[in-house]
Amino acid sequence: MGDAARRLSALAEQALGAPLPVRIRAWDRSEWGPPGTPLLVVRRRRALRRLLWKPGELGLARAWVAGDLDVEGDLYEALELLAGHLWERGEDTGRSTGSALLAALRDPALRATGAGLLRLAGPWPPPAPPREEARPAGGPLHTVRRDKQAISHHYDVGNTFYEHVLGPSMVYSCAYWAPDSTLERAQEAKLDLVCRKLALTPGRRLLDVGCGWGSMALHAAREHGVSVVGVTLSEEQAVYARKRVAEAGLTDRVEIRVQDYREVDDGPFDAISSIGMAEHVGSARYAEYARELYALLRPGGRLLNHQIARRPLKDEAHYRVDPFIDRYVFPDGELAPVGRTVAQLEEAGFEVRDVESLREHYALTLRRWVANLEAHWDEAVRLTSPGRARVWRLYMAACALSFESNRIGVNQVLAVRTPSSGASGLPLRTRDWR
Structure with missing residues (x-):
């Protein structure tokens, strides 16, 4: 030896x-x-x-x-x-x-x-990068074309792969845990929490930005009686979500589009949910994102922005996107401190009414996803590639530790397009939501 x-x-x-x-x-x-x-x-x-x-x-x-x-x-x-x-x-x-x-x-x-x-x-020539490495098109960050390519890299790897990782809920964002909860019940509790914060009731109209595989749209329509437009840039997600909508008999109330949020032109909506999507927007485009969503809401309408946040740096000019995340997980994704997110929503005209941290909840969620991936490892490799499965295992495990140690967090920000009368429509005791 x-x-x-x-x-x-x-x-x-x-x-x-x-x-x-x-x-x-x-x-x-x-x-x-x-x-x-x-x-x-x-x-x-x-x-x-x-x-x-x-x-x-x-x-x-x-x-x-x-x-x-x-x-x-x-x-x-x-x-x-x-x-x-x-x-x-x-x-x-x-x-x-x-x-x-x-x-x-x-x-x-x-x-x-x-x-x-x-x-x-050993021999000096550099090895070629693994084929799982993203190579986004050139040009400015966060154009509609480049964002679509970045989203495809992350999400268009096979819906069955995500079924194994996420479980039957097909919700790819932080769950809302109770001590004795399962992943499925915790994800349903999160979706219902969002619906209650948005005060969704029959007859109202919801825009779900970054609708994923349709879980939020389905829950809101089925449990709260609203009409929903869900938009995603992923072709595979849209096909999957439309199938679920049809199977649930909700095609009269849920429309799933392959569309950028900047291209939605049929507002106003009574409420907007943006769950785990804003991390893709980028700092250079965030003010535009906030203004677009503000314009799509009716006066008195509510936005629920659910977004991962990083800790602020003493000198923000030193912030750099993690190379592993950028090349293998979320190309062009960026994290911002929650204070900056709140400030930019307010600058767009929103009145921010509530900020709730779910940091520990995301750590629990990620550990369940890692366990799901490991339990279905051979099938996950077969469906994607050994490299892709290794990316997701490392990414999710490292993120769980980052949430646990407070290196990153996740927050639900509830904001209102408060009308000129000043009547926000929220209860005096905000956490009653309705």
Whole structure:
């Protein structure tokens, strides 16, 4: 047996200034590091070449998606142990310590470390990125065309794959948990919470922006008697949602369109739900998004904006989109602090009446989705690809930990297009909703 694992551990310790907190198994089957910890498996020397050509999170992501890197043991524990060394962002700079670490290998003070890594990496030509990596069209961000392409990358990977991950509810956003709840009951509770905040009653008209597989539209029409227009940019989602609507006998009350929210021209609506969609809008377009939704509401109409938020940085100019998320999960997606979201909704004319954090609820939801994926792993791989399944497992597990540790959050913002009379239509005790 060789000694690649020992050498890798030594090189990592030189660069980090501290031992790696996990055990390593290298391609030559050698192992090194603290016993009883999760095993970081470097299956191929190609993983090192990926890191040398793309230092930081993108190189790590490519190695993970390609199967050059893996974890044996508890994935959550491994991610928690490695977070401070490889992925966690500094609050002041937004720069990952992984990028700083691997860039340091080019520093003259660590030349021996870098040379050692080069020798271990083997033949030098860089490997091609995994085929699961997104390559959006050029041009400005968040045009209708580019957004449609980004949405297709994430959602058009097969509806059966999402059935395995999300379960029968087919709701791809944070559930609303009670102590003894199941995923299905928690997702139904979330949909009903949104409907109650929007005061949906028979005869009213709802626009569901980013309607996904139609779950919110179906719930609102079936349980609250409203008419719904649901819009999505995903062709596969629309086909699936229309089938569900037809099977439920609700075609007279629910219309599903493949349409950008900027192209909706048949307002006004009594209410708008935007659940897990605003993360795709982008900072440069968010003011436009808020103005468009404001214009589509009748006076007195309500918006429920359910959106993931990041922690604010001391210098917002340092914010950078996570390379793994950008290339493999949500191309062109951006997160903003909740304060900025509230401010931009108010600048568009809305009166913000309630903000509810569901941070812990999303962590619970993601852990259930990971468990679903792992329980259907072979089928998920067959339906998509080994790389795609690995993307979703890492993404959802890492996000669960980020919600648990308060690195990111999720909030429901209830806003009203308050008429000039000032009558918002909300109860004195807001959490009664109606």
